[in-house]
Amino acid sequence: MTALLQVLFDALSLGSLYALGALGIALIFGVMRLVNFAHGDYIAFCVFAMLWPSIDAAAIVFAGNLPTIILVPFILAVGAGLSVLSEIVVFRRFRNANPATMMIASFALGFVIKYFLLMLYSSRPKSIDLWSNLTQQIEFFGARIPPLQVITIVVTIVILIALTAFLKRTRFGLEMRAAAENFTMARMLGVRANRVIMLAFAVSGMLAAAIGLILVTQTGTVDINMGANLMLVAFVATVIGGLGSLPGAVLAGYLIGAATVIMQVVLPPDARPFRDAFVYGAVIAMLVWRPNGLFTSKATKQRV
């Protein structure tokens, strides 16, 4: 029972991170068919925004010293700002390009952001102490759980509810869903393309910032590559969930998180180093079984 509870919490918190990442990618894919490979670098950028630029080994915490109540909105604003800026400077010019070109452009942008960070902060990982008391484990029905896991899960649920409310109840949300469904039609009916796309980028950037905050608290280190792995899993999750489907992306994020944690427990010790190979093997099986993902949105279905 205790072990089960532990696995449950591990799976839910890991899945939450993946779900948030997948959501960030799916939002942008929905409005402009762009697979944004720079998303992982947004995550790293938001975390580095807490530090003062220096190439010393020790991190010089600057904005990170702000009280939590100001720090969190600040980092979210950084994420949203960077994301919107990249839309205005780069992606706006690629609206009519084919998906491969957009994808490579986003990768190139991520490359630029990453090496910009490298130039300012060097490539060495630095340790940073942000809310470290949250990672000290507490007993919970016999299972040892860091409060951060609980916070991650709760925060994700709150974000999901807020986002759902935003998409379903507000005018902006309605416009965004319409744009995701059929962009040309939505424009003809009076949805302003630039506004909707910028909004999607802003929300996506904030999600990246939220992931960054959780990750840095969890690991206590900042690293220019910290978002890369998560971005890849999130990317896979968006496809498994059905590209363009937000609930699908979230669900698939949780599924991959759960699969990873369960494999870690179930696999024999010899096979454990190969865990990720098994997870990706399952991904292949899943795609062969359902090439269009768990939830297929009408917009992505191929029409003859």
Place this chain on the structure above:
Amino acid sequence: MADRPSILERTWSTPVILIGILAALQLAALAVGSGPFNQTIIEIFIRVVLVVGLFVFIGNSGVISFGHIGFTCLGAYMTAWLTMLPAIKKSKLKGLPDIILNNKLAYGWGLVAAVIFAAIAAYVVGKVLMRLSGIAASIATFAVLAVIIQVYSNWDTVTGAQSSVVGIPIVRVVWPYFLCAIVVVIVAYLHQISRSGLALRAARDEATAASASGVNIPRERLIAFTISGGIMGLGGAMFAHSVGVVTPDTFYLGLTFITLSMLVVGGMNSLSGAVLGVVVLSIIIQLLRWMEKGVDIGGASFALPLGVQEIAIGVVMIVILMYRPSGLTRNRELVWPSNKLSARGKPNAPADGKTA
């Protein structure tokens, strides 16, 4: 229609021009003759092989693959296993079968084995995956890459896990690489104008019409995937012999994206684009590397700070794609100027924005 020249007659100038470009690089290497410069040219030839390998599948089928570098990894380790000294293998890679452990082959056989091994792997993988299309196929190929890299970076006794495999015989002369690059360009060209290649390109541009005309899309894709897998294996083996060291990490996302970028910047749907993308981006990268080291301008030494090189490459790529969304060649092939008129009927008409 009987008097229409054959496709070979109409398009043969393309591979000739491309080989001419490669030969110019080879001549430059001969003329300069310094070690570091040769290494640069070798690097370019290896990238030509890799990017043309990507083109054979991605360019002809329109399906983006993130997994091809996995086959490069297979090829690199295969040649490492076959060509290293038995003594080194016995101490580091004990898990290899005895027959490999006790023998050592010339590097030429290592290249051949790498091609065959990677092509077989690609065939097996493709058999399962080629039914998928679009983004699902891309993600599935990425998952294949992840599986290969995970296995190679953890299989201690056979691949040395994360630690690098050293002691692969290093080939420093340029011409074997030049030869491989030429062979690959010719193979890609022949595939492109073959019945299978044409069918695949038709399926890329109009999937429904092609399959209605009797094109078996999964089968044609599988053929292209196998050929390109073999080429990627060759590229991996060439890489292994050019530096003498392999680690699984070399063959992961960094290489995947740089090769994909070269293909897209050059023009994804044309063989000329694949070759030109490599040459142009490699030259830019090399110039920036020199500037990073420091150049003397008017007596004052001037060096770029670390990281600027990569930032500049990223910016250059974005700018090229902004103004030429379908690549430097606009997805057309290079042909002799006098051939231009007859080249209009080529299978390679520009298909901007039409890749599914």
